[in-house]
Amino acid sequence: MKAYRIIRVCVSALLINIVIFIFHGCKKVPNGYLSDIIRYTEYPITVEKGRTKVSTPLLLEGSSQPLRVKLLHVYDQKTGALVDDLFMEEYPIKKWVGLYDPSVDTTLELIAAKQKDTVMTAITVNERSGQLEANVNTLELPVGEYLFDLEISNSTGSRVFEKIGRFDLVDAPFYEIPAVRSTVAMKVGEESTTKTLPAGTIAVERINDHENRIIVEIVDKNGVPFNPAAGEIARRPAGGNTDGWLQTMQDYSLGYESFDGRMEFAYGVVPFPLNSLGNGFNYYYRIPTQYVRFDEDLGIEDDTYSCNARFSFRVFIPGTYKITVTVLGVTRR
Numbered sequence: 001m002k003a004y005r006i007i008r009v010c011v012s013a014l015l016i017n018i019v020i021f022i023f024h025g026c027k028k029v030p031n032g033y034l035s036d037i038i039r040y041t042e043y044p045i046t047v048e049k050g051r052t053k054v055s056t057p058l059l060l061e062g063s064s065q066p067l068r069v070k071l072l073h074v075y076d077q078k079t080g081a082l083v084d085d086l087f088m089e090e091y092p093i094k095k096w097v098g099l100y101d102p103s104v105d106t107t108l109e110l111i112a113a114k115q116k117d118t119v120m121t122a123i124t125v126n127e128r129s130g131q132l133e134a135n136v137n138t139l140e141l142p143v144g145e146y147l148f149d150l151e152i153s154n155s156t157g158s159r160v161f162e163k164i165g166r167f168d169l170v171d172a173p174f175y176e177i178p179a180v181r182s183t184v185a186m187k188v189g190e191e192s193t194t195k196t197l198p199a200g201t202i203a204v205e206r207i208n209d210h211e212n213r214i215i216v217e218i219v220d221k222n223g224v225p226f227n228p229a230a231g232e233i234a235r236r237p238a239g240g241n242t243d244g245w246l247q248t249m250q251d252y253s254l255g256y257e258s259f260d261g262r263m264e265f266a267y268g269v270v271p272f273p274l275n276s277l278g279n280g281f282n283y284y285y286r287i288p289t290q291y292v293r294f295d296e297d298l299g300i301e302d303d304t305y306s307c308n309a310r311f312s313f314r315v316f317i318p319g320t321y322k323i324t325v326t327v328l329g330v331t332r333r
Contacts, residue, residue, distance in 0.1 A: 220292075271314055
């Protein structure tokens with residue numbers, strides 16, 4: 001009888017455990033996870049006006065994917081004022097609908113075939129990664145420091161992350177001159193014999209914002225331009241044991257035309273050049289000896305040395321630019 005009671009107690013306990021297990025096993029388990037400490041590692045995000053910018057993605061802290069991220073509000077950090085009206089305004093822009101390949105898309109027509117006209121805000125947030133993305137239309141926005149709210153959703157639901165990020169909108173130059181320009185005289189037939197000339201100057205003017213062209217003038221110390229159409233400006237040989245030529249702007253451009261006093265280059269995308277061909281963003285040109293007279297104090301007789309000008313330039317904002325390269329110590333003849 002005693003053994004029977006022990007068995008009965010054990011069976012009852014087992015049944016209770018089974019019921020508890022079933023009860024807890026049927027309890028709904030949360031579907032996924034959305035962390036409350038999602039954040040940006042890039043803080044603040046620096047956005048240069050007019051230039052393309054893509055920030056680092058959100059640090060998800062184990063949150064379940066996929067996510068849906070939405071930009072809700074933007075605030076002026078200094079005043080706390082809501083500035084949605086500025087940042088939700090849409091502007092015309094050309095959007096890429098195909099992958100740009102500079103080795104294939106070698107004409108303006110081929111590039112245009114991979115773009116379409118649309119409108120969008122100057123600052124957007126990628127709905128999957130949370131990356132802040134800026135485009136050329138940030139030129140329309142005031143510089144400042146801004147905070148923003150995001151709504152982040154996944155399988156667990158949605159949550160608003162107030163002032164989760166900050167971006168600083170700063171002025172930036174439309175172009176850069178990455179390297180100091182230089183000029184060197186090279187002895188005809190003995191190119192390793194050189195004389196350094198005064199460095200000269202480079203001046204840049206933005207002429208318009210609707211046509212992607214670069215106009216280059218190379219002028220003597222008196223401002224008289226050399227004539228590329230007449231052969232007064234030529235490519236510079238690579239020199240040494242290397243065949244071919246040093247790089248010029250023509251190697252990067254979609255089109256080249258020479259005129260009596262200038263060279264013109266067409267380009268399709270910015271930055272231009274997009275990537276270096278291996279020697280920075282330098283362009284090497286030669287003025288053959290018969291077109292140049294060196295200053296007397298340089299001690300260079302006519303028809304003995306060529307004049308070789310190097311300058312650098314890279315543009316970040318579309319438009320037409322005029323570059324004037326002044327070569328000192330020489331006169332056009």
